[in-house]
Amino acid sequence: MSAVPQALADLKVLEFGGYAAGPHIGKVLANYGARTIHVESRERPDGFRIQYPPFKDNRPGYNRSGCFAFFNDSKYSVTVDLKKREGIALAHRMAQWCDLIIENMRAGVMERLGLGFATLAELNPRLIMLSTCNMGQTGPRADQPGFGSQLSALAGLCGLTGMPDGPPMLLYGPYIDYIASIFGASAAMAAVIRSRRSGKGALIDLSQYESGLMFMGAALHDFFATGHLAERCGNDDPDAVPHGAHQCSDGEWVALSCWSEEEFGALVQLIGHPELVRDPRFATAASRRSNANALDALVSAWTAGRSAEAVAESLQVVGLAAYPVVTMAGLFRDPQLFARGQFRVRRHPEMGDHAYCFPGFDLTEAPGDIIGPAPCVGADNAFVFRDLIGLSEDEYEAYRQSGVFD
Amino acid sequence: MLLPDVLIVDATDRLGWLAGRLLADLGAEVIKIEARGSDRSSSQWRACNVNKRVLELDPEGAAEHQRLDELIHAADICLLTPGSSALSPRLDPAVLRKDYPRLVVVGITPFGREGPRSHWKGTDLEIMAAGGAMALAGEPGGMPVRVSEPQSYGWAGAQAAAGALIALYRRDATGKGDLVEVSGQACVVTALSHAPAFVDLNGIEPTRAGAFITGRSIKGARYRVFWPCRDGYINFIFYGGVAGRRTNAQLVAWMRERGAELGVLADIDWKSWDPTKADQAEVDAIEAPVARFLSGISKREFLIEGHRREMLGYPVSTVADIASDPQLEVRGFFQSVAGSRERFCGSFAVIDGERPALRHAPGEPGAFAPPRRRAGGPG
Numbered sequence: 001m002s003a004v005p006q007a008l009a010d011l012k013v014l015e016f017g018g019y020a021a022g023p024h025i026g027k028v029l030a031n032y033g034a035r036t037i038h039v040e041s042r043e044r045p046d047g048f049r050i051q052y053p054p055f056k057d058n059r060p061g062y063n064r065s066g067c068f069a070f071f072n073d074s075k076y077s078v079t080v081d082l083k084k085r086e087g088i089a090l091a092h093r094m095a096q097w098c099d100l101i102i103e104n105m106r107a108g109v110m111e112r113l114g115l116g117f118a119t120l121a122e123l124n125p126r127l128i129m130l131s132t133c134n135m136g137q138t139g140p141r142a143d144q145p146g147f148g149s150q151l152s153a154l155a156g157l158c159g160l161t162g163m164p165d166g167p168p169m170l171l172y173g174p175y176i177d178y179i180a181s182i183f184g185a186s187a188a189m190a191a192v193i194r195s196r197r198s199g200k201g202a203l204i205d206l207s208q209y210e211s212g213l214m215f216m217g218a219a220l221h222d223f224f225a226t227g228h229l230a231e232r233c234g235n236d237d238p239d240a241v242p243h244g245a246h247q248c249s250d251g252e253w254v255a256l257s258c259w260s261e262e263e264f265g266a267l268v269q270l271i272g273h274p275e276l277v278r279d280p281r282f283a284t285a286a287s288r289r290s291n292a293n294a295l296d297a298l299v300s301a302w303t304a305g306r307s308a309e310a311v312a313e314s315l316q317v318v319g320l321a322a323y324p325v326v327t328m329a330g331l332f333r334d335p336q337l338f339a340r341g342q343f344r345v346r347r348h349p350e351m352g353d354h355a356y357c358f359p360g361f362d363l364t365e366a367p368g369d370i371i372g373p374a375p376c377v378g379a380d381n382a383f384v385f386r387d388l389i390g391l392s393e394d395e396y397e398a399y400r401q402s403g404v405f406d
Numbered sequence: 407m408l409l410p411d412v413l414i415v416d417a418t419d420r421l422g423w424l425a426g427r428l429l430a431d432l433g434a435e436v437i438k439i440e441a442r443g444s445d446r447s448s449s450q451w452r453a454c455n456v457n458k459r460v461l462e463l464d465p466e467g468a469a470e471h472q473r474l475d476e477l478i479h480a481a482d483i484c485l486l487t488p489g490s491s492a493l494s495p496r497l498d499p500a501v502l503r504k505d506y507p508r509l510v511v512v513g514i515t516p517f518g519r520e521g522p523r524s525h526w527k528g529t530d531l532e533i534m535a536a537g538g539a540m541a542l543a544g545e546p547g548g549m550p551v552r553v554s555e556p557q558s559y560g561w562a563g564a565q566a567a568a569g570a571l572i573a574l575y576r577r578d579a580t581g582k583g584d585l586v587e588v589s590g591q592a593c594v595v596t597a598l599s600h601a602p603a604f605v606d607l608n609g610i611e612p613t614r615a616g617a618f619i620t621g622r623s624i625k626g627a628r629y630r631v632f633w634p635c636r637d638g639y640i641n642f643i644f645y646g647g648v649a650g651r652r653t654n655a656q657l658v659a660w661m662r663e664r665g666a667e668l669g670v671l672a673d674i675d676w677k678s679w680d681p682t683k684a685d686q687a688e689v690d691a692i693e694a695p696v697a698r699f700l701s702g703i704s705k706r707e708f709l710i711e712g713h714r715r716e717m718l719g720y721p722v723s724t725v726a727d728i729a730s731d732p733q734l735e736v737r738g739f740f741q742s743v744a745g746s747r748e749r750f751c752g753s754f755a756v757i758d759g760e761r762p763a764l765r766h767a768p769g770e771p772g773a774f775a776p777p778r779r780r781a782g783g784p785g
Contacts, residue, residue, distance in 0.1 A: 007576035007584075020599070032572050051647045053682065054604045058624055060682065066603030136756065139736045144713045145649050146720065149619070149631075153641035154709075154720035156728055158632070160554040161543055167617040167632045168639050168722045169551065172542040173599025182564045182596075183428065187755045189571035190408035190432040196578060202408065205756035210739050213728065214424070215560040217453035217751045223725040224740075224749040225449065230725055233554045235531060243531060245540065245550050253550050255535035321527040323536040325550045328612050329605045331538050331595060339521030342592055343602070355606045360561065360593030361569035364503075364585040366576055 006033025007366045011192065012388075014098040015039060015075075016082075016091075016115070018046035020148055020174040021132050021208055022104030023071040024181035025188060028359055029100075030074035032368040037076045037094070037384055038375065042406065043083075045377050046072075056351040062377045063350040069374035073346065073356040077375035078384045079405045086402040088114045090385075095120040097389050099195065100128045100188055107133050107142040117203045127201045128191040132184055136207030148174025148208065155212035156219070162232045169232075180211035241288045242267075245325055246300045252308035253325035256299070256315055264288070266318040271302035348373040381405050407433025407762060412574070414483045415439065415474075416458060417497050419490035421590060422514040423454035424563025426485055429570065430457035431753035431762060437461050437477060437772055450556075452768040454563075456743065456750050459772035471496060478502065482577070483510045483570050488519075499585055509583040510573040514566050518589035528590065533558035537594025542601060544614040561593035619643060627686045630693050632722065633700040640700055640708050642719040644692060646681040649718055654679070656715040661699050669695040743767040 011034040015026045023038060023046070030036040040046050045062055054066040080094075081087040091113075095101060101120065103110050110116050110131070117129045131137055134146035152158050152175045153168065162169040184206050191202040213220065219230040235244040235255075243257040258264050261277075268276040276282045276298070281291040288295055303311050308324035315322035326334050332343060332355065340362075343355035356370040385391045391399070399405065412434040416426035430436040436458040446452065446460075461477065463470045474496070478484055484506075486497050499513040513519055516528030517536065526532075531552055534540050539557070540550035569586040577583055595602075604610040604621060612621055617632040622643075632639045644654060654676045661668060670691045684692075700708070705721030712719050721727070734740060741752035743764045753762040 007572050010579070011575070028568060029572075047647050051645075051650075051682070052600075053621055053624055054600065054607045054610065055624075056607050058608055060624070066607045067600040070600040070603055135733055136737055138756075139733045141713050141733045143716075145716060146718055147645070147649075150641045150643065150718060150720045153632075153639075153722045154728075156723045156725055157553060157555070157557075158641065159639070159722045159724060162551060163545075166545070167634075168641075169543050169617065170615065170619055170631045171553070172539075172601050172612070175597060175599070178597040178599070179560070179564065182561075182568055183754055185568040186428055186564070186571055187408070187432060187757075189568065189575055190429075191757075193412075193571065193575055193578060194408045194410075196575070197411075203758050205759075206754075207737070207739075207756075210734070210737070210751070211754055213734075213739070213751050214428075214754050215557055216555055216725065216728070218449040219555050219725050220728065220740075221453040221748075221750060222449040223729055230555060235549070235551055236554075237531070240529070240531075245531075245535065247549075253535075253540075255531045255540065255550075255552075257529055257531050259529070316526050319527070321529050321532045323526070323528060323532040325535040325540045326538045327541045328538060328598070328602050330541075331598075331602050332605065334536070336517050336521045336523040336526075336536070336589075336591060337595065340518055340589060340592055342595055343606075351607070355602070357596055357602065358592075359569075360565040360590075360596050361586055361588040363569065363573050363576070364587055365582065366573075366584060 004366050006368060007363055008032045008034040011035070011100065012098040013037065013100045013102065014094055015102045016110065017102070017104035019048055019104070020071055020177040021180050022102050024178060025102050025130065025184040026075060027071055027073060028182065028185045029188070030371060031359055032363070035076070035388065036074070037078055038072055039078055039080050040377055041081050042079050042378065043081065049377065061350070066354070069348070069351065069354060070357060072374040074371035075375055076380035076384050077377055078381050079378035081404050082113055084402065084404055086399060087404045090399055090404055091115055092120070092123055093389055093391070095127065096124050099126070099192055100130065102130050102184070102188065104132045106145055107135070107137045121201050125201055126195050126199055128188060128195055128204070130184055130188045130204040130206060132180055132206040132208060134208050136210065137205040148177035151208055152176040152212065155209055156216050157212060160219070160230060160232045163234045164232060176208055176212035179215055180206060180208035183211045183214070241285060241292055242295055242299055244296060246296070246303040248303045248308040248311055249305055250307045254303055254308040254311045254322060255325055256320060256322040258320060263320055267320060270314060270318050271299060273298060344370040346370055346373040349376055378405065408757060409433040412483065413437070413481045414485060415478055415481045416485045418485050418487040418514060420450065420559050421490070421516065421562050422485055422487045422566055423451070424560050425512065425514065425566035425570065426458055427454050427456070428564065428567040428754065429483070431755070433762060439463060439474065441465060446769045452748070453750060456768040457764050457766050459766050459770050461772050478506060478509070481509060482574060483512065485512045485514070485566065485570070487514050503583065503585045507583055508577060508581060510570055510577055510586065511583065512566050512570045512586040512588065514562050514588040514590070516590045518592065519587045530556035530558045533590040534594060536591040538598050538601070539594050542598065542612060542614060545616045546614050548614065550614065558590050558594055561597060562588055562590040565593045622681055623684055624682050625685045627684050627689045629681070629689055630697070633697055635700050635708065635721070636702060636704045638705050639722040640703070640705065640719065641722055642696070642700065644681055644689070645718055650681070651676045653717040653719065656717045657696065660711060660715065661695070664699070666699045667695050671695055737761070
């Protein structure tokens with residue numbers, strides 16, 4: 001890690017909730033130095049700790065989940081029983097300590113717990129609270145629970161994935177939650193910047209559904225403007241042809257696209273068919289689109305004799321966009337991702353060495369990092385409550401004996 | 407507005423358009439730099455460049471370059487997609503960082519600024535392939551596919567906006583700008599969720615599962631995700647946990663009320679049923695009666711009943727379904743700029759109970775006064 005203090009070294013963040021959409025915001029901020037505390041309880045730990053594989057060595061356990069690890073590296077974990085009056089009192093103390101609260105419970109739950117924004121803002125007028133849930137805090141379906149893996153379908157993303165004559169396709173995991181969470185990181189930072197400049201707090205209502213629609217903005221604009229109904233079309237593109245994935249000699253696939261006459265000329269030269277630029281089937285972009293299957297067959301015949309890496313490299317040399325379709329194992333071998341340090345191994349007390357994923361951006365002069373592994377449940381109770389929140393020994397012991405934490 | 411005093415110069419191409427849009431939604435004044443006569447008619451351009459103002463430049467015009475320099479001098483953030491326009495030599499990230507020490511410069515490229523493939527060309531298709539997303543979408547063993555609506559530009563722009571504000575926060579505290587480097591490929595990787603963790607932890611390689619979901623059972627069972635219904639498809643998954651148990655029980659109750667054949671569903675105790683321990687035969691037996699039931703349900707019926715019963719699951723929407731969704735209407739999500747009927751996704755976040763209005767129509771020229779230079783400003 002750089003000797004330069006990280007960009008968010010003085011930012012204090014508290015998270016209530018679990019799974020993906022809330023914790024991923026905190027993870028991103030933690031990677032740039034924010035002190036981020038993930039609040040759980042022994043009775044109800046983050047669902048990602050126990051409900052979904054992968055688990056280290058395929059053995060489930062609170063501290064063995066790769067799913068939880070993905071969303072929670074570089075944070076502290078505390079356990080607070082929010083069903084106890086004393087637990088709420090401790091949460092109020094924590095709210096006075098922090099700059100930002102991120103919560104992704106169902107709409108209204110924080111208020112019912114006594115942790116609504118109005119209550120906490122009285123204790124900390126500079127407080128930012130970001131509330132993120134499926135539908136947002138208002139509206140006729142505000143109370144609808146949901147997971148991102150399904151919300152991606154409601155937002156139209158799954159319906160636009162797959163072949164025209166086949167079913168919709170799943171986007172892996174809670175895809176839409178990552179859109180909302182990276183939007184949430186921006187909204188939270190904007191509010192924190194204003195808070196530091198003006199002393200004003202803010203309540204941010206972030207709908208994961210609406211966030212996902214921002215990635216559908218063009219299709220929606222087109223529908224409003226023309227009535228055109230976007231449909232899934234495999235890998236086709238309205239401008240580029242060829243534009244698709246082709247299997248190679250090593251069984252891997254390569255993605256490539258051709259955006260101009262010049263690029264098409266370079267492609268057919270490379271694949272050994274320079275005469276195709278004069279072939280009436282392929283002489284113009286329109287004719288190439290009409291004969292796309294025949295053209296794809298010619299390209300596939302060429303890629304079938306070479307590895308995906310070799311195909312991509314040779315296409316790039318002649319000025320075409322191309323890249324192997326990187327598999328999950330391939331992510332760890334990809335030279336470009338390796339050079340960026342995309343995956344960074346940190347040692348977890350129970351999982352051992354594990355590769356954590358870094359965000360897609362970095363600050364050149366104050367770089368971020370995977371500060372540490374995902375925390376074991378409640379591992380930081382003593383440090384957080386005593387050293388960060390500032391409980392006295394008597395207060396700490398009183399909370400512990402009341403069963404707020406162990 | 408959260409960023410009322412923040413001025414942003416946006417000289418990006420499609421890879422970075424969304425960054426400026428998101429920052430404008432948060433209240434920043436975003437000036438989009440466009441070559442004189444550029445095409446701004448597409449839905450792609452208009453959806454991502456609404457809420458910005460435009461400064462037209464002639465790449466050969468010296469006076470206009472001076473205008474650009476003055477603008478950058480006053481700016482807090484400059485968004486760039488290096489190498490993408492005729493103005494690029496003047497908008498080199500490293501040069502701007504050197505010339506404007508307080509400026510946050512954001513450079514967005516397909517594969518990053520450094521590394522052996524930093525110079526490679528990539529469009530949405532190749533970036534989605536390079537980031538692993540295509541390896542996970544499509545039929546098992548079949549051709550990998552991308553989302554037909556380009557996504558990688560969104561991922562790059564969204565992460566660029568977050569990076570810009572993290573750097574601006576530091577700038578406020580230290581007086582020092584920064585160069586935020588954004589890789590489209592790496593941005594897509596972060597959207598793969600925990601899929602790479604299967605490789606790292608257990609040596610298992612997630613891949614395309616078609617209309618099914620894998621990785622939920624330690625016995626390798628796959629669960630159906632997309633179910634044909636009366637007018638399209640429904641996304642429904644048998645989950646575990648508190649919410650999953652409620653959903654599963656409610657679905658069976660709904661089926662029972664409708665007199666649907668329940669098969670093995672009739673005897674399952676959802677409180678103890680654990681999807682992580684089910685094998686394929688068990689999953690197949692559970693799913694068969696559900697497939698028959700859902701085939702007679704409409705998308706809107708599922709949406710309404712699912713909400714009423716607090717079930718997990720949603721219909722697979724078309725843009726027409728989305729455009730008429732009452733939830734979005736009540737929240738005022740779709741917006742027009744005052745005086746226009748052109749409709750857009752509105753500002754993405756509701757701040758203190760209000761959704762910030764869209765202020766500038768796409769392509770609205772900036773009638774600039776000489777840029778105001780804030781006290782302690784750049785340079």
